[in-house]
Amino acid sequence: MPKIVDHDERRREVLSAASRVIVRDGIDAATTRAIAKEAGYSNGVLAHYFADKDEILLSALRGSHRRIRDRLTGKVAGLTGLAALREVLLDNLPLDDERAAETRLEVSFWSRSLAAERLAEVQRAEAGELRAAVRELLGQAREAGELAMDDDLDDVAERLLALMDGLSLRLLLHPDRLSRDDVERLMLQTLERL
Amino acid sequence: MPKIVDHDERRREVLSAASRVIVRDGIDAATTRAIAKEAGYSNGVLAHYFADKDEILLSALRGSHRRIRDRLTGKVAGLTGLAALREVLLDNLPLDDERAAETRLEVSFWSRSLAAERLAEVQRAEAGELRAAVRELLGQAREAGELAMDDDLDDVAERLLALMDGLSLRLLLHPDRLSRDDVERLMLQTLERL
Numbered sequence: 001m002p003k004i005v006d007h008d009e010r011r012r013e014v015l016s017a018a019s020r021v022i023v024r025d026g027i028d029a030a031t032t033r034a035i036a037k038e039a040g041y042s043n044g045v046l047a048h049y050f051a052d053k054d055e056i057l058l059s060a061l062r063g064s065h066r067r068i069r070d071r072l073t074g075k076v077a078g079l080t081g082l083a084a085l086r087e088v089l090l091d092n093l094p095l096d097d098e099r100a101a102e103t104r105l106e107v108s109f110w111s112r113s114l115a116a117e118r119l120a121e122v123q124r125a126e127a128g129e130l131r132a133a134v135r136e137l138l139g140q141a142r143e144a145g146e147l148a149m150d151d152d153l154d155d156v157a158e159r160l161l162a163l164m165d166g167l168s169l170r171l172l173l174h175p176d177r178l179s180r181d182d183v184e185r186l187m188l189q190t191l192e193r194l
Numbered sequence: 195m196p197k198i199v200d201h202d203e204r205r206r207e208v209l210s211a212a213s214r215v216i217v218r219d220g221i222d223a224a225t226t227r228a229i230a231k232e233a234g235y236s237n238g239v240l241a242h243y244f245a246d247k248d249e250i251l252l253s254a255l256r257g258s259h260r261r262i263r264d265r266l267t268g269k270v271a272g273l274t275g276l277a278a279l280r281e282v283l284l285d286n287l288p289l290d291d292e293r294a295a296e297t298r299l300e301v302s303f304w305s306r307s308l309a310a311e312r313l314a315e316v317q318r319a320e321a322g323e324l325r326a327a328v329r330e331l332l333g334q335a336r337e338a339g340e341l342a343m344d345d346d347l348d349d350v351a352e353r354l355l356a357l358m359d360g361l362s363l364r365l366l367l368h369p370d371r372l373s374r375d376d377v378e379r380l381m382l383q384t385l386e387r388l
Contacts, residue, residue, distance in 0.1 A: 026309025028222050104308055111305040114298055114366060115220025124368060131371075151383070158372065159380055162360030163353065169363075170356050172308060174318060177325075178352065186353055189345070 011049050011059075014039050018060045023101045027108035030057065058122055061109055064102050065126050068092070081141035085160075086191055088133060092164050093187060094171055095180045103168045131157055138194075147194050156194065163190060205243050205253075208233050212254045217295045221302035224251065252316055255303055258296050259320050262286070275335035279354075280385055282327060286358050287381060288365055289374045297362045325351055332388075341388050350388065357384060 017039035021030045032053050036046045050056045072091050076084045094103035113120040135157045141147050149156070164187070171183045211233035215224045226247050230240045244250045266285050270278045288297035307314040329351045335341050343350070358381070365377045 024309075027305060029309065107308060108305045110363060110367065111221060111302045114301060115218075115223065120367065124370065127368065128371075155380060155383065158361075158364070158376070159357065159384065162364050162380070163357050164360065165363055166356030166358065166360030167352075169304060169359055170352070173304065173314065174321065176318065177322075182352070186349060186356070189349065190353065 007049070010041075010045070012063075014041065014046060014049060014056065015060045015063050018056050019064065019101070019105060022057075022060070022108050023104045027057070027112055032056065054116065054118060057109070057112070058119060061105065061119075061122065062126070064105050068102060081137060081144045082146040082191065082194070085134065085137040085141060086188070088130075088137065089160060089164055089187055089191070090184060092130070092168070093183055094168055095184055100172065103172060107169060107172065127161075131161060134160060141194070149194055160190070163187065201243070204235075204239070206257075208235070208240060208243060208250065209254045209257050212250050213258065213295070213299060216251075216254070216302050217298045221251070221306055226250070248310065248312060251303070251306070252313060255299065255313075255316065256320070258299050262296060275331060275338045276340040276385065276388070279328065279331040279335060280382070282324075282331065283354060283358055283381055283385070284378060286324070286362070287377055288362055289378055294366065297366060301363060301366065321355075325355060328354060335388070343388055354384070357381065 014035065018030060018035045021034050021038050025034070030053070032043060032046055032050075035053075035056060036043050039046075046056075050059070068091070072088060075087045075091060079087060091099070094100040109119060109123060113123045135153060138147070138153045138156055142153065167183045167186060171178050171180065208229065212224060212229045215228050215232050219228070224247070226237060226240055226244075229247075229250060230237050233240070240250075244253070262285070266282060269281045269285060273281060285293070288294040303313060303317060307317050329347060332341070332347045332350055336347065361377045361380060365372050365374065
């Protein structure tokens with residue numbers, strides 16, 4: 001009897017292996033060979049599921065974003081305006097091990113996107129969704145009278161997202177200077193002053 | 195008569211070639227072979243000047259930081275407090291082609307540092323200098339009565355540096371959404387509210 005292969009399951013295993021290699025050894029080290037070894041498959045099996053290394057990396061990034069969205073959907077259920085915005089921004093900071101791994105994956109893609117237009121396009125599309133969500137919640141917050149400042153909300157959204165990216169990066173690069181509590185506090189301070 | 199070799203000049207040429215390769219093709223592509231080719235030297239000549247790829251990359255990063263410091267020293271001459279802080283933070287944003295290349299180099303090192311402790315140590319030391327300078331200028335600004343807010347100045351320094359990193363990154367990744375003028379405006383808005 002032929003072995004029954006669950007193709008979706010195999011793809012998930014490969015992507016999970018790719019994420020582990022990137023987070024542990026860096027995106028430079030995530031060759032198709034290294035990913036195959038981590039997943040316990042041959043290079044040939046990998047080639048059956050993914051056209052090239054970039055397709056594996058992109059699928060891993062999209063998978064990570066999907067998991068973040070699913071988790072976040074639970075956290076903001078029933079919330080609107082500033083309360084929902086707080087959850088969105090805090091959830092995107094590397095405040096626990098799971099989110100630290102997600103952020104390491106994200107930072108790895110930043111530099112790679114600068115040299116690879118195909119990766120950059122995907123990253124722009126995904127970042128666009130998050131920006132739209134933040135902008136929408138700021139609009140709700142203003143409608144509800146929760147904002148003291150009368151700044152242009154597109155500007156506020158950009159500043160908050162830049163702060164989120166910068167704090168995420170600095171927590172990963174400077175664990176000697178910044179703790180997770182520090183980074184959470186710095187983001188909350190900023191939200192209190194909106 | 196033996197050819198006279200200017201070793202410092204050769205080292206500079208190699209580092210300049212390394213920076214060009216990283217900025218143009220990404221840090222993954224900056225192999226010793228690619229750097230040698232760009233510089234017009236053999237791999238053997240490169241090996242004479244640098245122990246390995248990481249030493250080339252670190253020297254390129256340090257050289258870039260030295261040029262930034264030299265340029266900045268001119269810009270802040272005679273300035274103190276908030277006026278000097280404005281120059282420091284704007285100078286670190288990719289607001290022209292020269293600084294865009296510097297920022298691409300920086301972003302490339304972020305992800306590589308996450309997987310290479312030796313690079314991370316150098317980056318922490320260099321980032322520590324910038325943080326100390328920003329904190330010092332904030333202290334001068336408060337002494338001079340230039341700050342409206344009574345926040346802890348270490349927190350303010352961290353928020354400003356995180357915003358600087360985040361805006362730099364977002365300008366490089368999302369040139370379709372953000373212009374150099376936008377990023378300059380967003381940073382100045384933040385400084386006006388200190």
